[in-house]
Amino acid sequence: MLSPEELNVLLLSLKVSFWATACSLPIGMGAAWILARYDFPGKILVDGLVHLPLVLPPVVVGYLLLVTLNPNGSIGRMLSQVGIEIGFTWIGASVAAAIMAFPLMVRAMRLAFEMIDQRLELAARTLGASPLRMLLYISFPLAMPGIVTGTILAFARCLGEFGATITFVSNIPGETRTLPLAVYTLTQTPEGEAAAFRLVIISVLIALIALAISEVITRQAKARLGDQK
Amino acid sequence: MISLSLRKQLKNSLLNISFSSEETGITALYGRSGAGKTSLANMISGLLKPDEGFIRIENQLIFCSQKAIDLKPENRGIGYVFQEARLFPHMTVKDNLLFGTRFKRLESRPLSITEVVEVLGLTNLLDRRPDSLSGGEAQRIQLGRAILSHPKILVMDEPLSSLDQTRKQEILPLIERLRDEFNIPILYITHSMEEIIRLADRLLIIEDGSIAADGTVEELTGRLDLRPLTGRYEAGSVINSEVLEHDRHYGLTKLKFVGGILHVPLIDVEKKTQLRIRIRARDVSLSSTLPEKTSELNVFRGKVIEIAQPTQQNAAHADTLIDIGVPIWVRVTRLSIERLSLRPGIEIYASIKGTSVDRQSLAARKGIKAL
Structure with missing residues (x-):
C-alpha cells in the first residue's frame, strides 16, 4: 500500500513528533501550572516568551534556532560533547517541532488548571495530602481533559511543522524530511503531484485519527469526572 | 483540647x-x-x-x-x-x-x-x-x-x-x-x-x-x-430536663427540671433521658397570684430578675426575665407590667403552656445533669 519511501517519511514524522511531544509534556505541564497558579514579577515576560512561537513566523523561529543551536556555536558544541547532535538531524527537527507546538500545549493545560475548583485542593490538604499528592490525586486528574487536549494538539502541530524545521535542520531525506517537507519537495518536482497527493491523504488520515483518539480520551475523562455543568 | x-x-x-x-x-x-x-x-x-x-x-x-x-x-x-x-x-x-x-x-x-x-x-x-x-x-x-x-x-x-x-x-x-x-x-x-x-x-x-x-x-x-x-432567633429560654414519667392515658410526659415538673405532650423517649428544651417567651404568661382554676398545667412560682428595655419606643411588649429555679424569658405587654407593677425582686407566678416545648430542640443529651 505504501511505498518504502512513503513509509520512511511517515515513520520519521511520527518519531519526530512523538519525541517532541513526550519531552515537552512535563515542561509544558510545569509551565502551565506556574502560569495558572502563581503571580511573580516578570510573569508577563515568561507568558510572552511561551507564546512567541505562536505569533512569530515559523521561519524566524527556525532562524533563531539555527543561530543559537548551530553545531559550531557554544551550545551546539556542548551538546555534541555529550553525544547529542542537533544540527541537521531528526533530533533538531524534534526540537523545532517542540518549540513550535509548546504554546498550544501550555494554553490548553493552563486553562484546565485554572478551571479546577481550588476548594477541592484545599479540602485534600486538610485531609492529609501533601502538595505533591494533591497534584497527583486531585489536580491532575481533574485537569485531565485539558491535559489530553493539549498533548494531542501539540502532537498534531508537530506533525504539521514546516517552516522552522526546514530553516533549522534543512530538508534531508531520511533524516529531517518529515511529511510536510516531503509534500513540499514533491510539489516542486515535475510529475510529483500524484505522489504528493498520496502523502496529503496520509496526513489527513493521521489528523483524523489523532482527533478521534483525543475525543475518546476526553470523553472518558469527563465521564469519570461526572457530568459537571 | x-x-x-x-x-x-x-x-x-x-x-x-x-x-x-x-x-x-x-x-x-x-x-x-x-x-x-x-x-x-x-x-x-x-x-x-x-x-x-x-x-x-x-x-x-x-x-x-x-x-x-x-x-x-x-x-x-x-x-x-x-x-x-x-x-x-x-x-x-x-x-x-x-x-x-x-x-x-x-x-x-x-x-x-x-x-x-x-x-x-x-x-x-x-x-x-x-x-x-x-x-x-x-x-x-x-x-x-x-x-x-x-x-x-x-x-x-x-x-x-x-x-x-x-x-x-x-x-x-x-x-x-x-x-x-x-x-x-x-x-x-x-x-x-x-x-x-x-x-x-x-x-x-x-x-x-x-x-x-x-x-x-x-x-x-x-x-x-x-x-x-x-436575639436573632425568637426569644426563648433553654433549660435542661430529665424525663420523669409518661402518662399515656392523657398523652403527657412529665419532665423534671430545677424549677419543678413540666408537663408536655407525650415524647416517645425512655425514662431518665436527658432533654434540652426551649420555652418560647411568648408561651409564658404571668399572674401576681396563684391562678386557682386554670387550664394551665405548668404554673411555677418565681421572682422577677430583670425587665428588658424595649428597643423601640412605644413598643407593645417588653421581655421580662424571671427566676423559677432557672431563668426564663417571658414576653408581656408593657401595660401588663404596669398593672402587675412588675419590677425586679417581685414574686410572681409563671404559667407555661404545655404545648410550648419546642420540638426541634428536643435533643437527647448524654452526660448533662438536669439537677
Whole structure:
C-alpha cells in the first residue's frame, strides 16, 4: 500500500513528533501550572516568551534556532560533547517541532488548571495530602481533559511543522524530511503531484485519527469526572 | 483540647480571638455572617495564616508566630467540614471516604470504616459518584470523610447552612451521634441559634472580631446583655430536663427540671433521658397570684430578675426575665407590667403552656445533669 519511501517519511514524522511531544509534556505541564497558579514579577515576560512561537513566523523561529543551536556555536558544541547532535538531524527537527507546538500545549493545560475548583485542593490538604499528592490525586486528574487536549494538539502541530524545521535542520531525506517537507519537495518536482497527493491523504488520515483518539480520551475523562455543568 | 489566641487583619475588620476549650463535646462558635468565623476556621486548619498568635491542639503547638511554628494543613490533624460538601468528583463515594486514610501512618485505627459508614447511613451510596448525590447525602459523606481522616478535632463551618430544613433535620441527629459515639471534640461554627441549642454544650459568641461572651448555652441564652447578639432567633429560654414519667392515658410526659415538673405532650423517649428544651417567651404568661382554676398545667412560682428595655419606643411588649429555679424569658405587654407593677425582686407566678416545648430542640443529651 505504501511505498518504502512513503513509509520512511511517515515513520520519521511520527518519531519526530512523538519525541517532541513526550519531552515537552512535563515542561509544558510545569509551565502551565506556574502560569495558572502563581503571580511573580516578570510573569508577563515568561507568558510572552511561551507564546512567541505562536505569533512569530515559523521561519524566524527556525532562524533563531539555527543561530543559537548551530553545531559550531557554544551550545551546539556542548551538546555534541555529550553525544547529542542537533544540527541537521531528526533530533533538531524534534526540537523545532517542540518549540513550535509548546504554546498550544501550555494554553490548553493552563486553562484546565485554572478551571479546577481550588476548594477541592484545599479540602485534600486538610485531609492529609501533601502538595505533591494533591497534584497527583486531585489536580491532575481533574485537569485531565485539558491535559489530553493539549498533548494531542501539540502532537498534531508537530506533525504539521514546516517552516522552522526546514530553516533549522534543512530538508534531508531520511533524516529531517518529515511529511510536510516531503509534500513540499514533491510539489516542486515535475510529475510529483500524484505522489504528493498520496502523502496529503496520509496526513489527513493521521489528523483524523489523532482527533478521534483525543475525543475518546476526553470523553472518558469527563465521564469519570461526572457530568459537571 | 484546643486553645488559641490569634490576631489577623482581614479586609474590613480586625480579628482578635482567644479562647480555650478543654472539654470534648461540641463547642459552638456563634456570630453573624461576616464576623470572621470562616477566617477563624481557615486559620485553625492552616489554610489562612494569622498575623500573630498561637494555636495549640492536645498540647501540640500547630501554630506559633513567636517560635515560627506553622504546620502545614496536612500535618495539623484537623478535620475540616466545609459549608459545601467539596467531594472529589472523579472518585466514588468510597474513595472519597477513604481519601483521608491514604496518607496517614497510624499505629492504630481507632475508627472502623464500616462503623462510620453505618452510623452515617452511607452503605448504599458507596459505589455512587458525587454528581448523583443529593445535598444531604453529600454532606453526610463529607462528615464521614473528615472523621475517617482521624482528626484530633473536627472544625465544622456552617455544615447545614446550604441545606433545606428537611435535610437539616436529617443531618442534625447524625452530628449528635458523632459527638456521642466517636468522642471527637467538635468546634461548630454557625449563625443558627437553633442548631446551637440542639447540639452544643459550650457557646462562644464572636462580635466585632473578638469573643464577646463565653459560657454554657443555658447561661448565655438567658443573659440580657447578650440579647442583641443572640436575639436573632425568637426569644426563648433553654433549660435542661430529665424525663420523669409518661402518662399515656392523657398523652403527657412529665419532665423534671430545677424549677419543678413540666408537663408536655407525650415524647416517645425512655425514662431518665436527658432533654434540652426551649420555652418560647411568648408561651409564658404571668399572674401576681396563684391562678386557682386554670387550664394551665405548668404554673411555677418565681421572682422577677430583670425587665428588658424595649428597643423601640412605644413598643407593645417588653421581655421580662424571671427566676423559677432557672431563668426564663417571658414576653408581656408593657401595660401588663404596669398593672402587675412588675419590677425586679417581685414574686410572681409563671404559667407555661404545655404545648410550648419546642420540638426541634428536643435533643437527647448524654452526660448533662438536669439537677
